[in-house]
Amino acid sequence: MVFKDHADDKDRPQVRLLSEEKKDRIHRATMEVLKEVGVRILADEAIDLLADAGAEIKGDLVKIPSGLVEKCIEAAPSEIEIYDRNGKSAMNLKGKNIHFGTGPTIQYILDPLTGEYRDSSNKDIENAARLVDYLPNMDFAMTMGMSGGINPTSEGLNPLVTDRFDFAAMLKNTTKPLMFSNWSVEGLSDCYQMSLFCRDEDEMEFRKKPFIIHYSEPTTPLIHDKGPLQNLLFCADKGIPMVYVSGPVAGGTSPVTLAGSMVLSNAECLSGIVIAQLKKEGAPVVYGGGISPMDMKTSVSYYGGPENILSHLAVMEMADYYQLPDFNTGGVSDAKVFDQQVAIDYTLSLFQAAMVGSNLIHDVGYMASGLTACWAGIVIADEIIDLLKYLIKGVQVDETTLALEAIKRQGPGGGFLTDRHTFEHFRSLWHPQLLDHNNYSGWLSAGAKNMEVKATEKTNDIIAKHKPSPLNPDVIVQINNLLNRAREGHSLVKLAR
Amino acid sequence: MTVKDIFSAVLAFDEETVKAKTQAELDGGTDIGTILNDGLISAMDEVGERFSAGELFVPEMLMAAQAMKAGLKILKPHLSAGQSKSKGVVVIGTVKGDLHDIGKNLVSMMMEGAGFEVVDLGVDVDSEKFVKTAAEKSADVIALSALLTTTMPSMESTVKAVKEAGMATRTIIGGAPVTQAFADQIGADGYSADAPGAVKLVKQIIS
Numbered sequence: 001m002v003f004k005d006h007a008d009d010k011d012r013p014q015v016r017l018l019s020e021e022k023k024d025r026i027h028r029a030t031m032e033v034l035k036e037v038g039v040r041i042l043a044d045e046a047i048d049l050l051a052d053a054g055a056e057i058k059g060d061l062v063k064i065p066s067g068l069v070e071k072c073i074e075a076a077p078s079e080i081e082i083y084d085r086n087g088k089s090a091m092n093l094k095g096k097n098i099h100f101g102t103g104p105t106i107q108y109i110l111d112p113l114t115g116e117y118r119d120s121s122n123k124d125i126e127n128a129a130r131l132v133d134y135l136p137n138m139d140f141a142m143t144m145g146m147s148g149g150i151n152p153t154s155e156g157l158n159p160l161v162t163d164r165f166d167f168a169a170m171l172k173n174t175t176k177p178l179m180f181s182n183w184s185v186e187g188l189s190d191c192y193q194m195s196l197f198c199r200d201e202d203e204m205e206f207r208k209k210p211f212i213i214h215y216s217e218p219t220t221p222l223i224h225d226k227g228p229l230q231n232l233l234f235c236a237d238k239g240i241p242m243v244y245v246s247g248p249v250a251g252g253t254s255p256v257t258l259a260g261s262m263v264l265s266n267a268e269c270l271s272g273i274v275i276a277q278l279k280k281e282g283a284p285v286v287y288g289g290g291i292s293p294m295d296m297k298t299s300v301s302y303y304g305g306p307e308n309i310l311s312h313l314a315v316m317e318m319a320d321y322y323q324l325p326d327f328n329t330g331g332v333s334d335a336k337v338f339d340q341q342v343a344i345d346y347t348l349s350l351f352q353a354a355m356v357g358s359n360l361i362h363d364v365g366y367m368a369s370g371l372t373a374c375w376a377g378i379v380i381a382d383e384i385i386d387l388l389k390y391l392i393k394g395v396q397v398d399e400t401t402l403a404l405e406a407i408k409r410q411g412p413g414g415g416f417l418t419d420r421h422t423f424e425h426f427r428s429l430w431h432p433q434l435l436d437h438n439n440y441s442g443w444l445s446a447g448a449k450n451m452e453v454k455a456t457e458k459t460n461d462i463i464a465k466h467k468p469s470p471l472n473p474d475v476i477v478q479i480n481n482l483l484n485r486a487r488e489g490h491s492l493v494k495l496a497r
Numbered sequence: 498m499t500v501k502d503i504f505s506a507v508l509a510f511d512e513e514t515v516k517a518k519t520q521a522e523l524d525g526g527t528d529i530g531t532i533l534n535d536g537l538i539s540a541m542d543e544v545g546e547r548f549s550a551g552e553l554f555v556p557e558m559l560m561a562a563q564a565m566k567a568g569l570k571i572l573k574p575h576l577s578a579g580q581s582k583s584k585g586v587v588v589i590g591t592v593k594g595d596l597h598d599i600g601k602n603l604v605s606m607m608m609e610g611a612g613f614e615v616v617d618l619g620v621d622v623d624s625e626k627f628v629k630t631a632a633e634k635s636a637d638v639i640a641l642s643a644l645l646t647t648t649m650p651s652m653e654s655t656v657k658a659v660k661e662a663g664m665a666t667r668t669i670i671g672g673a674p675v676t677q678a679f680a681d682q683i684g685a686d687g688y689s690a691d692a693p694g695a696v697k698l699v700k701q702i703i704s
Contacts, residue, residue, distance in 0.1 A: 417599055418563070418606075423510070423556045441676065441690040 011394035012096065015355040017313045023321045026259065030266040031066040038063035039222045039271045043229035049278040062271075069270055072277035078323045080241050080284045080359075082140075083209040085175040085198055086469075090211070091139055093241075093286065093325035096357025098392075100330065100350075100385055101140035102132055103363035104181050104215065105166075106373040107150050110338060112459045119149035120373060125169035127463050128365075131378055133174035134466040137385040140177040140213070141170050142362060144373045158490035163187040168194060168479050175469050179213040179243070179362065185230035188214065190486055192238060197478045198471070207239040213286070213360070214242040218268040220253040229275065236276040236283035243327045243360065244272040245288035249301045250311075252294040258311050265289030266318060273324075286360060288327030289315040302369050303332040304345035309352045316356040328353045331364030331381035338374060338452055342367060346381055354388035376455040379462070383434045390430040400425070434458070500527060503536030503568060508543060510560035512567045519568040529575055537565050537572075541610035545693040555603065558692070562610040583614035585703040588631045588666075589640040590618035592651035597644035600672055600692075604640060607692040608699065624651070624658035631659070631666045637703050640695065641685075643672040653683040660684070667702050671695055 018026070038061045041047050047057060056063040079094035091099045109120045128144035147165035148155045157165065163182045170178045171194055182188040195212050199205040214235045216228040228244070235242040246268040248254035254261040269289055276283040291311035292301040302308070312328055319326030330353035333345035353361040363370070364385075365378035395401075406421035416422050434454050436443055449457075471479075500522060506514035515537075522532050544561045547553045553561075587608050591601050598620050605617045616634055618626060631639050639659060641652045652675075656668045669687035670680050680688035687702060689695040 415599060415602060417555060417603065418559050423560050426554060426556045439673065439690060445690075 009096070009394075011396055012357075012392055013355065013394050015313065016317075017310065018317045023318060026262055026266065026318065027321070029263045030270065031069060033222075033263060033267045034064045034069055034271060035066060036063065037222065037267075039218075039224060039267065041224050041229065041275075042226040043224070043233070045233055046224065046229050046275045049275060053274075053278050064271060064274060069274055072274040073270065073322050073324070075277045075281045076273055076285050076324055077282055078325070080286070080325050082177045082213065082241060083211045084177060085171070085211050085471075087199075087209045087211075090177050091359070093359035095320075097359055098354055098357055098361060098389075099139035099359060100137060100353075100361045100364050100381070101179060102128055102138070102142045102144045102378060103332075103366050103370070103373075104142045104144075104179070105146055106144055106366070106371065107146065108368070108372040109145060110367065110372055110374045110376075112375050112456050112463070117372070119151075120145035121149055122147040122165055122169050124373065125166055126173045128373065128375060128378070129170040129173035130466050130468055131375055131459070131462055132176055133468040134462045135378065135382040137382045137389070138176070138364070138378065140179055140360070140362075141174050142179045142215070143170065143181075144365060144375075153492060156492060157487065158492055160184065161187065161486045161490045164190045164194075164483055164486045167191040168483055171195075171198070171479065172471055172476065173468050177211045177213065179215050179360070181215050182231060184227060185234050188231050188234055190482060192234075192240060194479050194482060197475045203238070210239065210241055210284075212240060214240050216242070216244055218244065218246045218272055220246045220248040220268060221264055222268060224268075224272065224275070232272060232276055233279050236279035236285075239280075239284065241284040241286065242276070243286040243288060244276070245269055245286070245290065245327050247290045247292065250291055250293040250307065251296065252299075252301070254291070256293070258291065258307060258314065261291045262289065262311065262314055262318070265291060265315070285324070286327045287319040287322060287324035288360075289318075290329050291315070300334075300369060302334045303329070303363075303366065304334045304341070304349070309348060312349075312352055313356050316353075316358050319358075325359045327360045327362065328356070328358030329363045330354070330358075330361040331377065331384070332366040332370070333374075333377070334367075334369045336368050336372075338367070338376060342374070342377055343380070343451070346377065347384055350381060350384050350388055354385070354392055357392075375463075376452065376459045379455045379459045380434065380451065383432065387430060387432070387435070500532055500536040503532065504540040504543070507537065507540035507561050507564050507568070510557055510564055512560075512564040515564040515568040516571060519571045523571065523575065529572060529577075533569075533572055533576070537568050538610075538612045541565050541607075541612075545607065545611065545696055549691075549693045559603070559606060562606040565610050584612040585637040585699065586614045586616065586634050587638045587640055587699060588616045588618065588627060588634060588636040589642070590622035590627060591620040591642045591644075592648050592655060593621060593623045594651055595643050595645050595648035596620045597672075598642070600644070601640075601642035603692045604642070604671065604695045607696050608640075611696045611700070613699065624655035627655050628658050628662050628664070631664060632662070636666050638699050639666055639668045640699075641668065641670045643670075643675060646674045649674065649679065652679075652685070656683050656685050669695065669698055669702070 041062045051057045082091040084090040124145035125143045129141045132138040132141040143166045147162040148157045167180050216231045246265050248261045248265050250261045254264045273285050276285050293307045330350040331346045333342045335341035364381045367374040406419050503518045548558045608615045667686040670685045677688045687698045689698045
């Protein structure tokens, strides 16, 4: 079969990493891995589906023929429409449409109010969601924290049920779409139930206007674990859009070379897509693969290297090749403090994601290689994204923009500041909110604030003042009842046994 | 129909409406001083404040100034000697060796908008010309502009020439590389980083 890139907007700047020949080679290598090496599948239903479709089964090792993989790629939709909590169209996951959001399950937070590093909490998830709700360039929310931090039992919460509390904290604090994870299919079912409360418990209505995206991962190398598979099957069945993307650590869980890691993550993602399509043809799945190399001195898997930029660009080009909606990473840093490295890492990673044009760009606001949430970083990223959205519009060349009339009016030595062409079009220039373009004395008289101070002030202002549109009180009651049932059903007494 | 409409039209950058409303007020017998001060000049004061607050952009400020001037032109033949007396006279120019005039023009227009009589000498103006014109016009202020660090010494020589001529005229300077410290160093009477600031500065100096 022949895969081909989407046609591009004519003015959009182009970034191209892989030739068609290289994409074909990566695809063929991936087909060879799936056919000859195979993947381990740790859920019986998935094995049965694959067996019925003609895959070769030996115990839990499944070898998938290329024809089946390619058929399922074609069956998967190239476009997924995501709505907001109120049922309004919010994100069109297609082609090079870009959308940005925060990231999942972070242990620590850099508190913008106190400046301290501390464990994250359910309250932090609420506030991060409110921040996303307010910021114009944030399109979807992920948790950016963990209910009960890394030790939820200290708050009387069984670690197995925190996923429901994470989800509810977001649901109550933003109308924007949510991306979420679960620790079990029971947790997923509960979160789905909470979403249905917002759609009058009408499953068809939810299917028509989904506002949640489930996120789970295969285990590199080449393993589909039981929990993520059950989630995948549940989502396919219910029409819940899902991201099922692995995170290979190049040199650790996958080959140290980027092409080799891409083949592996491609095999994992595509075999997941096969299972989803076999469960329900046309199931909404998002393609991706976030390769992070292992630092061979410290063994840390990092976010801000040139390898990350290259691998994300390359993987997203494969998404275009397969004509699948894609999932990328941006606004991430390895810096431990809120310093210049954050700005460098954020800008580069967001630039990469905006240029290649990814549909879901997550992890905005990550620091310390994904261990720390930085809210002021989200606010800065919102500004960088605003700039990038301007940049990817490119240069428009037409009669108006060529301004020949104005040039003729002014001639040599004329001035454009008072020309009506300037007055009519100066609003097309980009205006920063945080970045400072002023001169030194202007900056001094405006309070001489650096970026960190300005971003932190804005963050605290939003947290203090922004009131998201509230949920219907009846829905809140339904959600709270569900949370109470989950808490009681997984009591700490049971945990102790 | 009130003078307030003229004020609003200036703030809407609407030259045609400013002209029409000014003419209508004039024909209707409204006090000319009221039209001038409450309509046109107070509108430009508001424009200056909004610009300094970051609410208006440079092209908008200039459009407002143009609209204001169009209204002023209609009033001028009818102004009495007292009414037509400007708030002060400012001689402005870009100093010797420098051909850059965007910033200077901006200041010039803002000053006119604020009700000052502005004598704009253009670019590449030597100190003799500044001194001579200021003396002829009994100028209150000489405003010097420079974009190049290489032409900033011309500011110093002009300031010196004004002092040596024994004139009461005060000197103010501005331009991208110019600073308050430089103004202090060469003995200029004032410095502003932007156009509305320059207008405020001249108001302070004259009062």
